[in-house]
Amino acid sequence: MPKIIQGKFKILYNKKAGPDYFKMAICAPGIAQKALPGQFVHLRCQNSVEPLLRRPFSFHRINRNNFEILYKVVGRGTNLLAKRRKGDKIDVLGPLGNGFTATRSKIILAAGGMGVAPLLALAEKLADRKKIVVLLGAKTKGSVLCAGDFKKLGVKLQIATDDGSQGYKGLVTDLLKKLLLLRATHPPTSLGTGNAQRTTIYACGPKAMLKEIARISRRFRMPAYASLEEDMACGVGACLGCAVKTTAGYKRVCKDGPVFNLQEIKWS
Ligand SMILES: Cc1cc2nc3c(=O)[nH]c(=O)nc-3n(C[C@H](O)[C@H](O)[C@H](O)COP(=O)(O)OP(=O)(O)OC[C@H]3O[C@@H](n4cnc5c(N)ncnc54)[C@H](O)[C@@H]3O)c2cc1C
Ligand code: FES
Incomplete structure (x- = not known):
């Protein structure tokens, strides 16, 4: 089981990808290098105790030193996430869970x-x-x-x-x-x-x-x-x-x- 990392990492961009959709890239080499498709990160939507619970998002793109999530704004947490700006630090826990395994051709x-x-x-x-x-x-x-x-x-x-x-x-x-x-x-x-x-x-x-x-x-x-x-x-x-x-x-x-x-x- 790969080690789970928790820390605050820099947002590289958080841009609109459709009417209610956003793409956010986070610079977190330790997480990106361990991440597998199907695994997810648990994010604190803003840097405060409220909302208390993190929100889970799948890895949408995995690069060498960063990863991207694609998310839809549906409630309080994702509304707060959509307000985050390039350069902000965001609290990330991951990679979590088990990813896809592909053995067939x-x-x-x-x-x-x-x-x-x-x-x-x-x-x-x-x-x-x-x-x-x-x-x-x-x-x-x-x-x-x-x-x-x-x-x-x-x-x-x-x-x-x-x-x-x-x-x-x-x-x-x-x-x-x-x-x-x-x-x-x-x-x-x-x-x-x-x-x-x-x-x-x-x-x-x-x-x-x-x-x-x-x-x-x-x-x-x-x-x-x-x-x-x-x-x-x-x-x-x-x-x-x-x-x-x-x-x-x-x-x-x-x-x-x-x-x-x-x-x-x-x-x-
Ligand atoms: C493994 C996984 C991967 C996912 N990947 C993606 C993805 O890639 N993209 C994407 O758009 N979505 C993804 N989702 C769904 C995404 O996590 C939800 O859309 C997101 O959590 C919504 O958060 P919200 O606060 O905006 O919505 P809300 O509906 O307000 O809250 C979502 C959930 O948070 C909890 N919650 C909120 N407020 C409270 C409260 N006061 N007390 C107790 N519990 C509360 C509840 O469990 C609630 O159902 C994924 C979910 C899972 C499980
Ligand atoms: S969210 Fe706590 S066991 Fe899955």
Whole structure:
């Protein structure tokens, strides 16, 4: 288990990336050099005791001496985070949790909304070694995130929007089903042959989406892993505040996850 670092580190930028979205880069070489896609940092949103609880964010980009998070402003903590400025110091705890492990040669990344955050880090790590198909789901064209970043990596990209304003009209899980059905009935061109044996799905997004991916992956006998999100307090496995029900009893998202095999999760 790599050492967890806690300290105050300099914000390199904190810029708008969409209507309610921001990207923040933090210069923290010790954390960046240990970080794995799927792991996360626990941030104090401002330098005071209030709000008391840190907020968890996935590594979105991992560089040699810094890392980037992509976040959506949804409540008090992220509102305060959005006010932080370049040059400010921010209190960071990380890297935390277990990241994605990729052993198979072909991967499908399925992102729902903000779920794209950890999947770009994974794609950047694997793009030169694996065949990657990225399925990006969003409500509308305006909320499609990171399409340009994935294109730059040369991966195959398909977009689904709820209202059809960009790409396929419907859910990202429908796109996934279509892709897998197509490959089951036709010799695949995008991922080569023997896909079910060689392909793994990695996902992040709303619970309903992950539950559906668990069902689809079972049907197509393909392993699927996802980074889960639960409200967190300590972030290091001490408070049991983030427990999820699994086939092996309750597990802590912060310490045993956040990446889980989707067949392990007991959906309620
Ligand atoms: C592993 C992981 C990775 C994540 N990665 C990302 C990411 O990359 N990008 C992103 O946008 N989001 C990510 N999230 C979600 C993100 O952490 C939340 O959106 C964020 O915490 C919202 O904070 P908020 O204060 O703005 O919202 P709020 O809804 O105000 O607060 C969020 C949570 O903080 C706690 N809380 C707040 N106030 C109190 C209180 N008074 N008493 C007790 N508890 C309180 C609660 O648990 C509450 O649900 C991730 C979550 C997890 C678990
Ligand atoms: S947040 Fe405390 S155990 Fe996970």
